[in-house]
Amino acid sequence: MVTLPVTIVCANCEHEHRIPERPLDRDRGGTVCPACGERGYAVRHAGLQWHP
Numbered sequence: 001m002v003t004l005p006v007t008i009v010c011a012n013c014e015h016e017h018r019i020p021e022r023p024l025d026r027d028r029g030g031t032v033c034p035a036c037g038e039r040g041y042a043v044r045h046a047g048l049q050w051h052p
């Protein structure tokens with residue numbers, strides 16, 4: 001399995017982290033912010049910011 005260097009930014013608290021750092025939320029499914037626990041986030045590739 002290849003892990004791309006993708007940084008994600010929490011939509012709630014703007015905490016920057018990487019996908020592998022996100023803990024799984026087994027109750028709701030998917031991953032959550034390690035800082036605040038919210039699920040929303042924006043993907044930020046190296047040097048490139050995405051606007052969803």
Ligand SMILES: [Zn+2]
Pocket residue numbers: 010011012013014015033034035036037038
């Ligand atoms: Zn957060």
